[in-house]
Amino acid sequence: MTDVNPKTLKAVTYLVPDLPVEIFETFMEYLEETLKMPSYLIYESRWRSPPIDRNLFATGEADIGFMNSTGFLRLLEEEKDSNVELCPVGVVHENPMVGDRAVYFSDVIMRSDNGHEYKEFHDLKGHKFAYSEPNSMSGAYIILDELKNQKTNSSFFADIFQSGGDKKSSHLKSIQMVLKKQVDAAAIDSRVLKYFLLKNPHYEKELTVLTSLGPMPTYPIVFRKNLSAEMKTNIVKALISMPKNPKWASRLRELCISNLMSTTMELYYLEKEIRDNIKGLTLKPAYY
Template identity: 50%
Template sequence: MSDSKEKLRLVTYLSPGIPVEIFETLMNYLEEVTGRDAYLRYESRWPGPPADRTDPFTDNEVDIGFMESSDYLRLIEHGNKFIEVCGAGAVHVHPKNSGRAVYYSDIIINARNKLKYKELHDLRGHTFGYSSGKSISASICMLEQLKKLGFNASFFGNLYESGSHLASIKNVLDSQVDVAAVDSNVLAGFLRAHPYYKDDLCVITSLGPLPTYPIVLNTRLSGEVRSQITKALLDMNKSTKWTSQLQRQGISGFVSIDSSLYDLEKDLVSAIGKLSMSSTYY
């Protein structure tokens, strides 16, 4: 019987919106690089560790977590001493991205309305779809944009909370809503999986940039292992094998980041003040 290897325990909170194949690729790559037996847990109920449960880093159940930035910032704000952000951030392919570890909020309409709705102003009084009131790409970005234009959520005639970015995309396709704000990577992944819908959707503008989803490391991993993981991700595009897999999934590589990247989100949240998708302010 061979000696058991050390484990590398990963969890993603980002699927199914972000295709799970991305995290499977990263799991396989990090297994190869670290020599550890890697395992991936898939948690689709929440975008990050839920606030009413003990998080898996505190319970020492995971080594690496992929989550939305809002949940990472909440854990940091609450003084979680078992987490740190990995110093490598994914560069997501997008027409507006020029090599930064960011993504965008794509504002989409049904393509049959593209002559009628050419810009955000054309959608005043219409039905707006969004995944949740807490989503940075679905709600916070739009509220900040509306505030810049001198409006609030009452700019739209109706608001429809879909529950997920994928549901918002389908609502636009079904004409249940006139416009929706969705995570640009969820949209890209949806169109890779369903290319026949490409001509049915139109992006009228993109808001952002927004900080890439943090890769959160358990500080119980040794400093050497954490550095090895960070360096491995930064070097991933040096391998033709792994670069081709990343590019098929809409990632061009990884670049160095630190926690200051997430000031982008803090600034957005600060900018909207008390505005929300469910309230009107006069």
């Protein structure tokens, strides 16, 4: 059944705390003002995407959402009668390598005082490495892709530590593990690292990016599939116009967002290509 005239706009984000909740609050404040309807935001930090048995889109408790791309593709692939579809708008986060593409990178970080020892990814051979969780595009998949491209596997590292749970990302904990010298290096979502350093500028001199791997597709904005076509169209038009509104463009710049641009499912084929390339490969962590 399609909602013809929903009275409120209900949103959920699965990307907090790695990304600041202020990003998603700002989007919903803007949509509330532009669409002239009350909006609400739930943030769920236990998962990176909806668990099958707690899918707020299936129950009608969420109209729009923000989740990681791996979880979004899982919903489309594993649940043939999926309750979500892509909102064709991508968030462009400030990064000199991004340009005007809705992509991001994985920053392989180390302590700056190890700069004499590590010059390129290959120098991490035999050292301790941390990543967020097994289904993390930026924490695990892209690292496996790089290892395969270098004709090696997870045995390349002396020890591998998983900082988060199997379904819960913890890029922030991975950063702390590097700072505390518990590991030599870690793979961090480039957006997470940027926000971390903005809030903790005193760590800028302590951390160095050894290399950046990617690009990878930005987190998808998704619709509840049976949301009315009129509402979907209105939301897309509003989001695409957001960077052109001086007031809201300023808010976006404060959040290090440079643009909101049109996207299609083709963007997420980037992830499928990487996943196909690493099929059968895993990182073997010692849980931390």
